Amino acid sequence: MKPNILIIDDEAYNLDALERIFRKKYHIFRAENGKDALDIIRTQSIDVILSDQRMPGLTGVEVLKQSLEFQPDASRILLTGFTDLDSVVKSINDAKIQLYLTKPWDNTQLELSIEKAAEAAMMRKELKIKNKELETAYQNLSELDQAKSNFVIMINHELKTPLTSISSYLQLLKEEIHDGEQKTMLNGIEAGYDRLQKLIDDTLIIIKSQTDNLTLQKKSVSMKDTLTNIISSLQPELDKKSISLDFKAEDSFIDADANLITRALHELVKNAIKYSPNGEAININWSANKVSIKNIGHLDEEKIAKIFKPFYVDPSIMNHSNSTGLGISLSQAILKAHNTQLQISSQNNTVEASIQF
Incomplete structure (x- = not known):
C-alpha cells in the first residue's frame, strides 16, 4: 500500500509540481489552505x-x-523561504516538525526527505500497533493467570471438604480394624490421603505467594535449631543412602514464619539427599545470615532455568514417587513471601542451593 501524503500550498502550480514528483510512489492529498488541510487531516x-x-x-x-x-504519528515537513526561518525555528518544537526545507527546493533532496519521512511515519504506526497487540496479549495473559489461580484455589477448597470426611472415617476404621491385611490396606489409603492433603496445602501456599496473599506468622526463629530438627527428621533417608553430613551453624536468629521456613528448608535438604549419590557427603552451613546446602552432582544452565519457573514439577514423581514434586516451587514461594529467594549454582561437580536472609 502506498503511503499517504498531504501537500499544502496556496499556489496551485506548486501543488501541481509536487504532485508530479510524488504521485508514482505515494497516494496524494492536496489542499490550498490550512482550513481545507485540517479537514483532510481529521478524516x-x-x-x-x-x-x-x-x-x-x-x-x-x-x-x-x-x-x-x-x-500524532505523521511526519511533518515544512517548506519555507529564507525570510521566514527565524519564526519557523522558534515554533519547530511546538509543531514537532521533523524537517524544514527552503524554497526553491531541490527535487532530489525533497524526494529523499519524503521517502525517509514516510518510512519513519509508517514505522511509528506499526510500532504503535505492535505495542497495542503486546498490551492486549499481556492483559489477556494476566487475566488468564488470575483465572488459573482462582480456579486452583476453588478446586483445592472443594477437595478439602471430602478430605476432612475421609480423615474422620480413616480414624474410625483404624480403631475398629485389627486384621493385618486390612490394616495394611488402610495404611495405604492413609498414605494416599496424606499425599493429597500435602499437594493441596503446597499448591495453596504457592498460589497465595504468587498473588501476595500468603500470611506470615513471624517470630524470632533459631536457624541452628531449625536445621538441626530438619536433619534429625531426615536421618532415616541419610542412613538409607549412607550419606554423611557436615553441618555447621552459628547460633543466630531470623524474623520469620517458623512453620513455613521449616517447610522450605526441609524441601531443600530433602532434595539434596535425593540427588546425592550413595555414600557421598552433604554440607549444610548457616553463617552470616546465609544458608548453604551443597551436594555432589551437576545441573546444566537449562535445567536450573527450568527449576525457577513457577510450578516447576520434578519429573521423577512420574516414577511412582510419594512426593508431590513441588518441593522447589514450594520453597521458592515461601522464600518470596519472606522477601528473599533461592539461588542455585553448579560447578566442579557440586550443586549449591543458598538463601541470603
Missing part, C-alpha cells in the same frame, strides 16, 4: 504532511501544530 490517515509556511489564514506551523491532535 484521512496521513503518513507525511508537507506544508508551505506562508499562506493566507493559518500558517504552515499552525496547521502542523493542530495536526498533532489527529495525526
